[in-house]
Amino acid sequence: MSEQSSSAQIDLIREGYAFTAPSIVLGAAVDGEEVVPDAVVRLPLGSMNRHGLVAGATGTGKTVTLQVLAEQLSDAGVPVFLADIKGDLTGMATPAVGGDRISERMTRLGQDWERTAYPVELLNLGGHGPGSPVRASVTSFGPTLLAKVLRLNRTQESSLSLIFYWADQQGLALLDLKDLQSVIQHLVSDEGKEDLKSVGGLAKSTAGVILRELTALAAAGGDDFFGEPEFETQDLLRTTADGKGIVTLLELPGVQDKPVLFSTFLMWLLAELFQDLPEVGNPDKPKLVFFFDEAHLLFKDASQAFLESIEQAVRLIRSKGVGVFFVTQAPSDVPSTVLAQLGNRVQHALRAHTPNDAKALRATVSTYPTSEYDLGEVLTSLGTGEAIVTVLSDKGAPTPVARTMLRAPQGQIGPSAEGVIQRVVGASTLTGKYADAVDRDSAYELLKVRMEEAARAAEEEAAAAEAEKERLAAEKAAEKERLAQEKAAERQAERERVAAEKEAERRRIADERARQKQRDTFTKGFQSALRSAGTVIGREITRSIFGTGRRR
Incomplete structure (x- = not known):
């Protein structure tokens, strides 16, 4: 210049x-x-x-x-x-x-x-x-700023926004990192499947990335800052x-x-x-x-x-x-x-x-x-x-x-x-x-209570199911016993019927044999009588012809 x-x-x-x-x-x-x-x-x-x-x-x-x-x-x-x-x-x-x-x-x-x-x-x-x-609370920090801290990509940032939205709709305050971690773990659990449908889905792989980054942030001092x-x-x-x-x-x-x-x-x-x-x-x-x-x-x-x-x-x-x-x-x-x-x-x-x-x-x-x-x-x-x-x-x-x-x-x-x-x-x-x-009390504590209540309900449901199972088993056993008794009775009746038929047949045969014996005895007697009578008549005829015989 x-x-x-x-x-x-x-x-x-x-x-x-x-x-x-x-x-x-x-x-x-x-x-x-x-x-x-x-x-x-x-x-x-x-x-x-x-x-x-x-x-x-x-x-x-x-x-x-x-x-x-x-x-x-x-x-x-x-x-x-x-x-x-x-x-x-x-x-x-x-x-x-x-x-x-x-x-x-x-x-x-x-x-x-x-x-x-x-x-x-x-x-x-x-x-x-x-x-x-x-x-600062996690809620007030918000998903956009938190995604920057966690170094998330756009898809992961979008998923994090959905998680924040669901938590807000459920009245679950996200105050510290364990609150957010518990919400994510809930949404990808078996218990949270229905809840997850309401936010359009969350890939387990994406949830895994976010959870890993949250764990790293907590270890780096985030646990002290968020709250x-x-x-x-x-x-x-x-x-x-x-x-x-x-x-x-x-x-x-x-x-x-x-x-x-x-x-x-x-x-x-x-x-x-x-x-x-x-x-x-x-x-x-x-x-x-x-x-x-x-x-x-x-x-x-x-x-x-x-x-x-x-x-x-x-x-x-x-x-x-x-x-x-x-x-x-x-x-x-x-x-x-x-x-x-x-x-x-x-x-x-x-x-x-x-x-x-x-x-x-x-x-x-x-x-x-x-x-x-x-x-x-x-x-x-x-x-x-x-x-x-x-x-x-x-x-x-x-x-x-x-x-x-x-x-x-x-x-x-x-x-x-x-x-x-x-x-x-x-x-x-x-x-x-x-x-x-x-x-x-915030999301972590509230979800913990929900999980405990769900666990109790599951235990009660399992107990009821077990009782019902035992009842059905008892009914089945009773029915089986009844059927067995009926079958035993039927078999006994059949045995008795067969025995009665056999006894009747035996008696019929015995009676038939007795009658046959009587017939045979009668026939033999009759025949013997006939033979005796023939002999006498024959002698009388002989005598009369030849003039023999006893004189009276």
Whole structure:
């Protein structure tokens, strides 16, 4: 950039950032190697619900920029939510030490600086880290976000939605992971076959995949995160008695190895804010500014349904007075439909060591308004604590692109001492509200009761069936005995009949023989008589003929 064009760009910056509306100060423009103190780079409070992006390679100062933004928002009475991935932001609870480097920077900027401690509230995911544990119910988390955590494909995500729908229709609250596991196990069991028909079916293979991923999530800390008491978003909107916005830090060092879980949780929190907050239009300052660190993790391998839900949440939550700032390494990490809604940009240095780096650099340059800067060159030469800035003015128009030296935070850079953290936690009013997990009756317990009742009913049915079986067996045995007796009686009667017939035949034969004997005896007697009579008559005749015989 030539000297003349440089001067023209500085004039544009002076004019473009000369807001009369309340603003936070990011720093001042840089011309060559010199800071221009009167070219102050600001960000209007009224534009912060138009969302933003803080990007840059690792080690370029993104975290310090977050701290600068959060501190000034707190001073303006705006509550802030920050995901503290490495634990560095707890330093806001401790006044900065100062030193030559900070003094030199602030002198070059020509801006006031005072070491300050800010009101900090510490949260953690399910007990992993300092502060009050944050929990969410499985039902409020919903199938779309949970499918992202479980890395399900579209078919599996659709099946998970059906499972949620069935549980809702049955009045089965899904509060923790065992609730969801018990519902799935019920639907694929023999007892749940009829219930399963009402939701269109669930393949056992799909159910098996979901159950395995749920088991892995539980082992990775999901059992601690999902449950009750559920975190209330109103606790993010608090201010102190003297009007400062409370900076809520979600401490995530304990779950750095579970990036999908915490990034998706941040999306859930954003969705809950949208649901809970009333419409406010375009307020003079936001009700809350939400910083979404490590945003690339949110979009990695996301389903279309998930991306659409993010786009809708970002688009609509502006009217609820909430500003969302995504923090990532390159603008290309954020889908174009979401990136288009981010009106405020703070771009730290980018690297161009590889073809992919060069491609990301070109993509980043293409997202900025036209300026006198050779952004491809500037973005690779920015020092730590410098950034390319463009924001929406108090009129809603994009401001000129400004190479900016950012101001130093007034709180400590880096984590606070352990004693400070303990004092912050001890003074929190949220500890008593969220410290102890609550496990009330929900799907797991209700289905367990149903299964026990079903088991008792099955036992009673089995007992009744056994009794009926025994009754039928007894009747069958009695009938068999009756038939046997009848057959025995029939056989006895038949034997008696046969015996009687035989006896009658014997008697008939005996009688016949007796009669025959009588006949034979009579015949013999008769014949004998005839023979005797013939002999006598013959003798008499002989005598009469021959005159023989006895004389009387």
